[in-house]
Amino acid sequence: MITTRWKQATRHVLMIIFSLIMIYPVIWWIGASFKSNVELSSPNLFPKEWQWSNFTDGWKSIPGHSFTDFYINTFGLEIAVLITTLASCSLVAFGFGRLDFPFKKIWFSLLMLTMMLPGQVLIIPQYAMFHQFGWINTYWPFIVPHALAAGSGGTFFVFLLIQFVRGLPKELDEAAKIDGCSWWGIYWRIVLPLTKPALVTVMIFCFLWNWDDFLGHLLYINSVDKYTVGLALRMINDSQSGLQWGQLLAMSLVSIIPATLVFTFLQKYFVEGIATTGIKG
Amino acid sequence: MNRTANAASNDAPLAPPTKGQKRRGSWLKRWDAPIAGYLFILPWIVGFFGLTLYPMLLSLYYSFTNYTLMEDIKWVGFKNYDRIFMHDDKFIQSIKVTFLFVLGSVPLKLIAALLVAIVLNRAVRGISFYRTSIYFPSLIGGSIAVSLLWRNIFGVDGFFNKMLASIGIDAPGWITNPHTALWSLIMLSVWQFGSSMVIFLAGLKQIPSDLYEASSVDGANKVTQFWKVTLPMLSPTIYFNLIMGVINAFQMFTSAYVITNGGPMNSTYVYALYLYERAFGRYQLGYASALAWIMLVMIVIVAALIAWSSKYWVFYESDTGRGKRK
Numbered sequence: 001m002i003t004t005r006w007k008q009a010t011r012h013v014l015m016i017i018f019s020l021i022m023i024y025p026v027i028w029w030i031g032a033s034f035k036s037n038v039e040l041s042s043p044n045l046f047p048k049e050w051q052w053s054n055f056t057d058g059w060k061s062i063p064g065h066s067f068t069d070f071y072i073n074t075f076g077l078e079i080a081v082l083i084t085t086l087a088s089c090s091l092v093a094f095g096f097g098r099l100d101f102p103f104k105k106i107w108f109s110l111l112m113l114t115m116m117l118p119g120q121v122l123i124i125p126q127y128a129m130f131h132q133f134g135w136i137n138t139y140w141p142f143i144v145p146h147a148l149a150a151g152s153g154g155t156f157f158v159f160l161l162i163q164f165v166r167g168l169p170k171e172l173d174e175a176a177k178i179d180g181c182s183w184w185g186i187y188w189r190i191v192l193p194l195t196k197p198a199l200v201t202v203m204i205f206c207f208l209w210n211w212d213d214f215l216g217h218l219l220y221i222n223s224v225d226k227y228t229v230g231l232a233l234r235m236i237n238d239s240q241s242g243l244q245w246g247q248l249l250a251m252s253l254v255s256i257i258p259a260t261l262v263f264t265f266l267q268k269y270f271v272e273g274i275a276t277t278g279i280k281g
Numbered sequence: 282m283n284r285t286a287n288a289a290s291n292d293a294p295l296a297p298p299t300k301g302q303k304r305r306g307s308w309l310k311r312w313d314a315p316i317a318g319y320l321f322i323l324p325w326i327v328g329f330f331g332l333t334l335y336p337m338l339l340s341l342y343y344s345f346t347n348y349t350l351m352e353d354i355k356w357v358g359f360k361n362y363d364r365i366f367m368h369d370d371k372f373i374q375s376i377k378v379t380f381l382f383v384l385g386s387v388p389l390k391l392i393a394a395l396l397v398a399i400v401l402n403r404a405v406r407g408i409s410f411y412r413t414s415i416y417f418p419s420l421i422g423g424s425i426a427v428s429l430l431w432r433n434i435f436g437v438d439g440f441f442n443k444m445l446a447s448i449g450i451d452a453p454g455w456i457t458n459p460h461t462a463l464w465s466l467i468m469l470s471v472w473q474f475g476s477s478m479v480i481f482l483a484g485l486k487q488i489p490s491d492l493y494e495a496s497s498v499d500g501a502n503k504v505t506q507f508w509k510v511t512l513p514m515l516s517p518t519i520y521f522n523l524i525m526g527v528i529n530a531f532q533m534f535t536s537a538y539v540i541t542n543g544g545p546m547n548s549t550y551v552y553a554l555y556l557y558e559r560a561f562g563r564y565q566l567g568y569a570s571a572l573a574w575i576m577l578v579m580i581v582i583v584a585a586l587i588a589w590s591s592k593y594w595v596f597y598e599s600d601t602g603r604g605k606r607k
Contacts, residue, residue, distance in 0.1 A: 019414040028440055029430050043443035088324040095321025099314050114333050120532050120553060121577045124560050124570050125336035131350060148328030158325065183317040212423040214535045219561065230425045237429055245433055252426035263420050271479060
């Protein structure tokens with residue numbers, strides 16, 4: 001009795017220490033974002049003098065622009081991408097999960113194959129295509145692929161939704177069919193509302209991956225007024241002369257707040273999403 | 282064709298009994314589902330041909346040309362490949378660095394994920410707190426923000442060295458020393474083992490507890506159980522994590538670009554960075570396409586090797602009932 005309790009206790013102590021080590025860099029980050037440049041190289045976790053100016057000055061550290069613009073850009077892009085992803089992926093998943101059509105198996109295997117395809121083979125030809133369309137320095141290279149279920153993670157989302165749609169009882173659409181409901185009606189009125197939990201999971205990951213899609217933004221967006229938050233951070237980082245580390249760390253810290261909020265409030269969907277499909281967070 | 286007929290006959294009992302609809306519905310019923318099916322998956326089909334298959338063929342074609350965005354395309358045959366394999370030191374260097382990164386980060390990440398998942402699977406109380414704090418780095422780790430944090434922490438004057446100095450160790454600048462720079466990137470990757478761990482946790486939950494009970498009746502201790510029960514039962518999950526981890530690690534870009542930009546002395550010059558530089562630094566899109574195809578073939582070979590090896594170590598319960606290795 002006593003030994004098992006001791007075992008439990010040591011296990012918990014070990015786990016607590018380990019958890020703290022894992023988030024220690026983040027705690028240090030929070031402290032560091034309030035430090036002056038001088039204090040940054042001290043090993044203290046928190047500063048003696050809290051420099052709120054890191055946040056206010058950092059917000060306006062790119063001349064002619066403030067981070068407000070960059071956040072508006074990023075959120076605008078995110079909203080467009082989320083809507084197109086939800087629409088296209090749910091339509092495709094309904095088709096695969098609910099309808100029978102010739103060569104369905106072949107299409108499905110192709111879908112699974114593209115899921116494993118390393119994205120970097122596509123970067124150059126897609127860039128060349130979008131260049132020809134005159135889409136460089138617009139958001140179309142992000143929106144159009146998502147509208148065709150081919151954006152970052154598109155096939156993953158389709159797969160996740162197919163799995164979910166297959167799990168819904170088929171009697172529902174049969175009943176609806178007898179009542180004269182069209183396929184579109186079954187999709188729109190029956191399957192879509194029931195798919196909500198899986199759609200939330202898709203939204204979360206779509207949001208996060210686009211937020212972190214640094215390479216994509218780097219390639220296609222090149223004027224500062226269209227910059228996303230990630231590009232703005234890189235711009236501060238690149239201004240080598242007198243780099244204000246405190247400001248940079250402060251702005252970086254702010255940029256992970258959306259992801260943290262999403263995670264905090266929608267954790268349930270997160271864990272389910274990762275566990276059922278094995279997608280990366 | 283068969284499939285269509287089946288679909289139609291399956292639908293038959295559901296067909297509404299009214300006469301008028303029956304006449305109209307006869308061909309519609311047969312083609313209703315196929316047509317609707319293709320309409321529903323149309324976005325994906327367009328995307329597949331327009332944004333996946335066509336670009337892939339296009340890049341294969343580019344790889345045999347001297348394509349830059351500006352000049353006319355000229356067919357050059359195998360010249361790009363010849364130059365890459367015969368006369369390109371940076372190619373060799375980037376392959377070396379990439380393999381080192383994959384070999385360093387993927388196993389460490391999987392081992393950490395597996396061990397912590399096993400401990401966490403037993404600690405019932407507080408599991409959500411631990412899971413959250415361990416998963417959190419994976420949540421934010423891919424962002425440029427964390428790469429910037431890493432650049433600061435592992436700098437010469439960085440926090441990590443100050444910590445070491447306070448316990449009397451005089452360390453070099455991790456990201457400015459060619460011997461350690463890659464390790465700071467590997468550590469950033471290993472730090473994000475949380476998402477693999479969540480997958481392992483889900484896998485552990487699937488292992489029936491009677492296996493443990495039966496084996497402990499047979500006198501197996503915890504260590505034996507780990508090797509004889511947990512590992513074999515978890516091997517499909519390990520396999521999945523391994524394949525996905527390797528594919529991702531081969532394409533690592535953001536942290537190498539932001540933290541070290543390939544330096545010092547090209548010691549962190551990963552393949553994706555080289556590809557990026559050729560394609561968008563010098564706009565040698567033809568040459569870079571050849572690099573991309575080489576990378577694809579490399580990833581396919583490595584994944585195929587892992588898949589081939591899986592028959593020796595991945596254990597599927599459904600194949601054999603419960604018992605022998607496949």
